[in-house]
Amino acid sequence: MLVLGIESTCDETACAIVKDGKEILANIVSSQADMHLEYGGVVPELSCRSHVEMVIPTLDLALKKAGLQLSDIDVIAVAHAPGLIGALLIGLNAAKALSLALNIPFVGVNHVEAHLYAAIMSNKSEPVFPCLGVVLSGGHTALWKVGAVGDYQLLGQTIDDAIGEAFDKVAKMLGLPYPGGPAVEQLALSGTANIPLKPGKIKGKPLDFSFSGLKTGVLYSIRKPGAEEKILSDLQRADVAASFQEAALNDVVSKAILAAQEHELKDVILGGGVINNNRLREIFKEKAPHLRCFWPNLELSLDNAAMIAGLGYHVFLRKGKIGDEYSLQCQTRLPIGK
Numbered sequence: 001m002l003v004l005g006i007e008s009t010c011d012e013t014a015c016a017i018v019k020d021g022k023e024i025l026a027n028i029v030s031s032q033a034d035m036h037l038e039y040g041g042v043v044p045e046l047s048c049r050s051h052v053e054m055v056i057p058t059l060d061l062a063l064k065k066a067g068l069q070l071s072d073i074d075v076i077a078v079a080h081a082p083g084l085i086g087a088l089l090i091g092l093n094a095a096k097a098l099s100l101a102l103n104i105p106f107v108g109v110n111h112v113e114a115h116l117y118a119a120i121m122s123n124k125s126e127p128v129f130p131c132l133g134v135v136l137s138g139g140h141t142a143l144w145k146v147g148a149v150g151d152y153q154l155l156g157q158t159i160d161d162a163i164g165e166a167f168d169k170v171a172k173m174l175g176l177p178y179p180g181g182p183a184v185e186q187l188a189l190s191g192t193a194n195i196p197l198k199p200g201k202i203k204g205k206p207l208d209f210s211f212s213g214l215k216t217g218v219l220y221s222i223r224k225p226g227a228e229e230k231i232l233s234d235l236q237r238a239d240v241a242a243s244f245q246e247a248a249l250n251d252v253v254s255k256a257i258l259a260a261q262e263h264e265l266k267d268v269i270l271g272g273g274v275i276n277n278n279r280l281r282e283i284f285k286e287k288a289p290h291l292r293c294f295w296p297n298l299e300l301s302l303d304n305a306a307m308i309a310g311l312g313y314h315v316f317l318r319k320g321k322i323g324d325e326y327s328l329q330c331q332t333r334l335p336i337g338k
């Protein structure tokens with residue numbers, strides 16, 4: 001079954017063609033990162049306009065790369081949630097229009113669930129279910145017990161900022177460019193984690209996260225309350241980046257270990273932009289050698305449409321090979337498994 005995937009939840013317009021949920025025939029991503037760079041973050045209005053301009057060229061390129069015609073496609077999968085409302089609308093309407101014109105079914109796919117599926121799609125061996133699902137992205141930070149593709153039990157989540165958002169905000173405080181995660185990771189390489197920063201602990205909820213206190217800790221290490229902003233040396237800035245990164249990533253790994261222990265899970269699937277962080281992978285190796293981690297390939301680890309097409313195949317089968325209605329709406333928030 002050939003599934004065309006469409007992704008437009010935030011600042012990437014992407015189209016991909018995937019066979020039977022795993023074999024990637026084309027995976028085209030058009031990133032808007034350069035456009036948002038000068039504003040220090042995603043500008044929703046600009047993002048929508050760019051999606052409108054890029055969705056058809058991206059689709060054309062995907063078909064060309066795969067050596068296929070539109071008439072070869074069996075099903076369309078589109079990320080209809082969660083994300084920026086205007087951005088989601090472009091992808092969903094493109095999917096509906098193609099479905100109508102080609103007379104083939106379309107299914108809405110949850111973008112966050114697709115990040116987890118990317119880890120399964122990237123690896124030859126399948127994880128043993130139930131396994132632990134760890135989502136670390138710009139909008140989400142959560143731990144799930146995954147019974148199968150499509151079966152999720154939420155174990156813990158952030159009560160304030162997502163971890164990627166915290167990386168982006170810390171990057172801003174340190175004068176680093178958007179997107180902040182890779183820039184903080186780079187700067188941290190030349191620093192030492194010598195500032196005592198602590199991520200949040202939530203009473204009675206040991207698997208929940210809180211990053212807002214950590215962010216304030218970073219702010220105060222740059223500027224004491226009521227005082228002028230300190231002029232930090234390059235080395236001091238690197239120390240702040242390293243201290244934040246160690247605190248945030250160790251918190252994630254400790255909570256993942258605890259969740260796996262409590263629920264007797266041995267395999268871990270990980271997804272979302274923050275899993276590109278090499279230090280995160282090192283900490284998992286150091287602290288959790290007993291857990292088998294399934295990381296997504298590079299091409300599936302940032303926002304992309306191959307993970308949407310891959311998961312879309314399963315969603316379509318799950319629905320008894322019946323597509324969604326044209327009344328399907330996009331949603332800015334949608335828990336996975338709903």
Ligand code: KG4
Binds near residue numbers: 163302
């Ligand atoms: O999954 P993603 O591409 O988009 C969302 O669905 O949110 O994640 C983007 C987030 C951004 O906050 C970005 O700063 C972060 O992932 N990120 C990283 C790294 N690469 C991307 N954070 C830490 N270290 C990285 N190397």
Ligand code: ZN
Binds near residue numbers: 137138272273302303
């Ligand atoms: Zn994403």
